[in-house]
Amino acid sequence: MTGINAVDRERLRRTTAPHLLCERARTRPDAVAFRSKAFGIYRERTWRDYAGLVARAARVLKSLGLKRGERVAIMGDVCEEWMICDLAVQSLGAIVYGIYPTAAPTEVAYQMRDGGASIFIAEDQEYVDKILPIAHELPDLRTILVIDDSAMFAYDHPKLRRFAEIAGNESGDIGWLEAEIATLSPGDPAFIVYTSGTTGHPKGALVTHGRHLAATDTVAAHYPTLREKAHRTVIYLPMCHVLGRDVAITLPLMTELVPHFGEDPEDLAATLFEVAPTVLFTVPRYLQKYASHVLVGMLGSSPLKRFVYNAAAHVSRRHVRRLWDGRATRLDGVAYRLLHRLVFAPILNKIGFDRLELVVSGGASLPTETATLWHIYGVNVVEMYGQTEEAGGIIAGQRGPFPRPGSVGTPADGVEVRLGAEGEVLVKSPDLFECYWNNEEATRAVKGADGWLRTGDVGEWKDGSLRLIDRARDFIVTSGGKTISPSFIENALRASPYVAEAVVFGHGRKYLTAVIEIDFDTVSDWARANNVAYTGFTSLTAHARVTELIQGEIDKVNSGLARVEQIKAFRILPKALDPEEEGEPVTPTRKVKRKQMYERFRELVDAMYDDSEERLIALGARGALPP
Amino acid sequence: MFRPTPRASGYFRTTYAADAALVQTRTEKIFLLLFLIALAVLPFAAGPFILDLACQFLLASIGALSLMLLTGYAGQISLGHAGLIAAGAFTTGILARETGAPFWVTLPASALTGIVLGFLFGLPSLRLRGLYLAVSTLALHFIVVYLGGEYETKRGFSTGIVIEPPSFGGIALRDGRAWYFVLLAAAAACLLVCVNLLRSRSGRAWLAIHARETVAEALGIGIARYKLLAFVISSAMTSVAGCLFAYYRGFVSIEAFDLFLSIQYVAMIIIGGMGSLLGAILGAAFVVVFPYLIENAIRLLPNAQRLAGDIFAVNYAAFGVVMILFLLFEPLGLVGIWRRIQNYFLLWPFKQRPLAGGRT
Numbered sequence: 001m002t003g004i005n006a007v008d009r010e011r012l013r014r015t016t017a018p019h020l021l022c023e024r025a026r027t028r029p030d031a032v033a034f035r036s037k038a039f040g041i042y043r044e045r046t047w048r049d050y051a052g053l054v055a056r057a058a059r060v061l062k063s064l065g066l067k068r069g070e071r072v073a074i075m076g077d078v079c080e081e082w083m084i085c086d087l088a089v090q091s092l093g094a095i096v097y098g099i100y101p102t103a104a105p106t107e108v109a110y111q112m113r114d115g116g117a118s119i120f121i122a123e124d125q126e127y128v129d130k131i132l133p134i135a136h137e138l139p140d141l142r143t144i145l146v147i148d149d150s151a152m153f154a155y156d157h158p159k160l161r162r163f164a165e166i167a168g169n170e171s172g173d174i175g176w177l178e179a180e181i182a183t184l185s186p187g188d189p190a191f192i193v194y195t196s197g198t199t200g201h202p203k204g205a206l207v208t209h210g211r212h213l214a215a216t217d218t219v220a221a222h223y224p225t226l227r228e229k230a231h232r233t234v235i236y237l238p239m240c241h242v243l244g245r246d247v248a249i250t251l252p253l254m255t256e257l258v259p260h261f262g263e264d265p266e267d268l269a270a271t272l273f274e275v276a277p278t279v280l281f282t283v284p285r286y287l288q289k290y291a292s293h294v295l296v297g298m299l300g301s302s303p304l305k306r307f308v309y310n311a312a313a314h315v316s317r318r319h320v321r322r323l324w325d326g327r328a329t330r331l332d333g334v335a336y337r338l339l340h341r342l343v344f345a346p347i348l349n350k351i352g353f354d355r356l357e358l359v360v361s362g363g364a365s366l367p368t369e370t371a372t373l374w375h376i377y378g379v380n381v382v383e384m385y386g387q388t389e390e391a392g393g394i395i396a397g398q399r400g401p402f403p404r405p406g407s408v409g410t411p412a413d414g415v416e417v418r419l420g421a422e423g424e425v426l427v428k429s430p431d432l433f434e435c436y437w438n439n440e441e442a443t444r445a446v447k448g449a450d451g452w453l454r455t456g457d458v459g460e461w462k463d464g465s466l467r468l469i470d471r472a473r474d475f476i477v478t479s480g481g482k483t484i485s486p487s488f489i490e491n492a493l494r495a496s497p498y499v500a501e502a503v504v505f506g507h508g509r510k511y512l513t514a515v516i517e518i519d520f521d522t523v524s525d526w527a528r529a530n531n532v533a534y535t536g537f538t539s540l541t542a543h544a545r546v547t548e549l550i551q552g553e554i555d556k557v558n559s560g561l562a563r564v565e566q567i568k569a570f571r572i573l574p575k576a577l578d579p580e581e582e583g584e585p586v587t588p589t590r591k592v593k594r595k596q597m598y599e600r601f602r603e604l605v606d607a608m609y610d611d612s613e614e615r616l617i618a619l620g621a622r623g624a625l626p627p
Numbered sequence: 628m629f630r631p632t633p634r635a636s637g638y639f640r641t642t643y644a645a646d647a648a649l650v651q652t653r654t655e656k657i658f659l660l661l662f663l664i665a666l667a668v669l670p671f672a673a674g675p676f677i678l679d680l681a682c683q684f685l686l687a688s689i690g691a692l693s694l695m696l697l698t699g700y701a702g703q704i705s706l707g708h709a710g711l712i713a714a715g716a717f718t719t720g721i722l723a724r725e726t727g728a729p730f731w732v733t734l735p736a737s738a739l740t741g742i743v744l745g746f747l748f749g750l751p752s753l754r755l756r757g758l759y760l761a762v763s764t765l766a767l768h769f770i771v772v773y774l775g776g777e778y779e780t781k782r783g784f785s786t787g788i789v790i791e792p793p794s795f796g797g798i799a800l801r802d803g804r805a806w807y808f809v810l811l812a813a814a815a816a817c818l819l820v821c822v823n824l825l826r827s828r829s830g831r832a833w834l835a836i837h838a839r840e841t842v843a844e845a846l847g848i849g850i851a852r853y854k855l856l857a858f859v860i861s862s863a864m865t866s867v868a869g870c871l872f873a874y875y876r877g878f879v880s881i882e883a884f885d886l887f888l889s890i891q892y893v894a895m896i897i898i899g900g901m902g903s904l905l906g907a908i909l910g911a912a913f914v915v916v917f918p919y920l921i922e923n924a925i926r927l928l929p930n931a932q933r934l935a936g937d938i939f940a941v942n943y944a945a946f947g948v949v950m951i952l953f954l955l956f957e958p959l960g961l962v963g964i965w966r967r968i969q970n971y972f973l974l975w976p977f978k979q980r981p982l983a984g985g986r987t
Contacts, residue, residue, distance in 0.1 A: 026893075035639070037639075040640075040643075040646060041640050041641060041642060041643055041645075042639045042640065042641045043641070045642050083915075194752055260639070269896050270632060272636075273632060274632060274636070274637070274638065274639040275637070275639050276636040276639075294981060296981075296982035297977045297978075297979065298976065298977065300977075300978055300979060301976060301977050301978040301979075302978050303980065305975065305976040305977070306976075308976060309976050343976055346975050346976060347976060347977070349636050349638070350977070350980075350981055351636075351981065352636040352637070353636075354636055354637070355636070356635055378681055394763030547691045607931065
């Protein structure tokens with residue numbers, strides 16, 4: 001840790017996000033804070049506009065009687081209004097938390113009750129519909145505030161209020177906001193982030209103002225380019241996730257990152273194309289999805305074009321290998337740059353990835369194949385490792401450029417990492433979350449008395465880098481006694497362009513099996529190109545040719561695996577996994593809950609295991625062997 | 628034409644003015660600049676024959692663009708195009724001859740004639756469609772030609788009307804190069820008018836009427852109004868082309884405006900590619916250059932001298948064959964070929980647009 005850095009971080013530890021906002025509004029009022037697309041154009045908001053909007057929203061919330069320490073829940077798609085309301089709540093000293101736009105009704109009810117929000121901010125009518133049916137069961141809920149009331153003409157509910165109605169034509173007064181935040185203390189709680197929780201109910205991690213800023217500084221310090229020059233990024237990760245919050249709200253306040261919002265989250269591809277971001281924070285799923293779109297596009301291309309692509313990929317792979325080893329020669333570089341210009345730059349341009357200087361993947365482990373592919377395309381993909389409990393900070397991250405995939409890099413500045421019993425990753429940092437909301441027991445289990453935070457992940461050191469092996473307690477032990485990490489195999493399966501999700505089973509069984517969710521976009525594209533007739537998702541999954549296709553993908557993965565790790569059988573899910581549906585075995589961030597998955601698709605899984613042996617044993621025991 | 632997103636990534640627009648810009652990406656700007664330079668250099672690099680060909684092409688492209696507007700976009704078939712050109716040319720000729728009216732009077736007068744004729748002969752389109760409309764526009768052609776012929780014989784100009792070249796500030800326009808730039812400016816202005824009409828309310832209304840009148844009407848589009856507007860605008864531009872034609876040739880005679888001219892204009896938009904302004908321009912170039920190509924091809928044959936008398940017949944026949952071939956094998960016209968070539972490079976290294984990402 002360098003001296004300057006420590007001073008910087010200490011300064012952040014003693015301030016709050018609203019203070020940083022007002023400071024920017026004073027020191028660089030006319031610089032662009034973010035751009036947000038509305039009616040076809042990217043509206044530019046300066047820091048002065050931004051602070052004014054936050055002040056206006058804070059006034060509205062204050063008029064609704066929001067008091068210090070009360071909770072406010074926000075639910076909606078990623079949009080500028082979320083960010084503005086979030087900072088407005090923080091400005092008033094209240095505690096804000098977000099609910100996933102894809103959360104199922106019981107999930108919404110649980111988080112509303114657990115957080116005890118007195119105000120629920122709904123982005124539009126869609127989210128009003130999610131809260132109204134349960135509004136009477138929530139004694140703490142005073143007001144439902146709807147931002148975009150364009151589809152609200154027939155709604156009438158005593159708790160329902162419209163933002164525009166309260167705000168009127170009044171413009172935000174930064175002076176008023178500054179007076180309001182004067183009494184805000186860096187040690188006060190700022191927000192709660194609900195962990196996505198693949199096991200049990202989500203837990204809400206409470207984070208204070210100062211610690212969050214200091215923790216987020218680990219990201220800025222790890223990737224100094226964020227501070228060195230202006231960067232464009234696209235906001236699409238849900239802001240109720242700690243990574244989404246960092247990228248949309250916190251990092252722009254302390255670096256030169258300029259967020260861009262699309263017109264609609266559905267338009268992400270178009271937004272990326274138009275904005276051509278220079279920095280992207282992402283979760284592996286998007287990198288896989290875009291890679292598979294590119295690959296399927298190449299599969300459908302003409303033989304000549306495909307030949308050129310293959311040749312370029314071949315040469316680039318060699319170059320990338322040398323880059324990882326740090327022994328790329330200049331000649332290599334020239335050939336690579338030429339091919340890049342000829343083949344990969346046009347590919348990247350079509351998806352808006354051609355200006356990317358840094359892509360940070362977090363949230364889940366990034367499959368090696370995916371990272372390698374993007375490196376071949378010339379995109380500097382690095383992996384970082386952090387959890388909600390780090391309050392917006394990271395534990396470790398690859399610095400790059402073009403690091404060898406497979407590890408999560410070196411620990412962040414100011415964060416101590418060691419491996420505990422059974423290789424569990426333990427973290428010590430002055431800037432962590434406070435506690436789980438209303439859950440002393442869980443807090444104690446994670447935050448030990450010794451000051452080391454238990455991550456629950458198993459890791460190992462390799463050449464000074466941290467390598468994650470698996471989530472603790474998520475190993476499969478086969479009946480043969482082999483301990484296998486399913487996520488490793490699942491990641492390999494997900495690297496296929498046709499596989500959206502893969503879940504491996506085999507605990508206490510003779511061999512491993514997998515349940516596959518196909519990627520509807522790419523498989524339907526493949527089906528059209530190969531004259532496979534289908535009418536919809538289910539008919540596609542039932543087609544024998546599709547089964548063959550997936551079998552081929554599994555064979556490819558199997559060839560790289562040890563015998564015990566190979567997938568012996570698989571089934572394709574007849575429907576797409578939808579987190580918004582009740583009881584679906586995925587979290588709102590689309591992480592699969594393995595146990596629920598098994599319960600839900602038990603028949604599908606059991607059918608893959610041939611139990612003739614067991615039956616024979618049973619028959620033998622009963623003395624009923626066939627003659 | 629209508630651009631939801633630019634051709635390359637990274638061009639996000641922060642104002643509506645930028646959103647409406649015709650040239651968006653850097654590559655487009657570079658190509659446009661190169662094209663403009665080529666256009667500017669052409670008259671100095673080319674001989675008088677090529678220069679005359681270029682001028683003919685520019686005149687034809689104004690006519691083709693206006694017909695494309697009417698037929699290719701608004702979907703109203705017209706065979707009276709030669710009649711409208713004749714109307715423009717005769718308005719100019721008669722005014723210049725009888726009253727000595729200068730250029731800046733005859734040009735708007737020609738446009739006005741076009742507007743009146745367009746309105747009158749647009750009226751049948753409110754009731755008639757397809758072939759019947761085509762026949763009714765044919766009447767326009769014959770009426771104009773008849774009136775023009777009557778004027779010529781009654782006034783004793785049976786060989787045609789000679790017109791003095793127009794003068795700007797006392798300088799007469801005689802030089803081929805000067806004509807080239809004047810016609811280039813006129814064609815460019817016409818193209819810009821068409822482009823902007825098509826991406827505004829009227830253009831969208833025309834496309835809707837073309838696609839299905841009933842639906843367009845249900846959407847609240849005034850069918851009568853927009854059909855007449857299409858006829859009026861198209862006829863006005865065509866008559867202006869006729870006026871320029873009269874000045875460029877310095878001579879107006881009714882023989883120049885036979886039915887074959889109308890067919891040629893229809894051929895331009897079919898060969899060029901229906902529903903594309905670029906198609907109209909490519910078609911104009913093709914139809915202007917094609918006869919010369921045939922002529923040169925025949926000269927290459929042995930016994931060329933003996934075939935000299937048949938050149939016109941061969942020309943007509945070849946023309947018909949080419950049109951049939953286009954209708955059979957390339958219904959999208961020259962612009963279809965152009966787009967295929969363009970897409971090969973724009974989509975590189977893909978064949979189709981990838982699932983993610985922007986337009987190509």
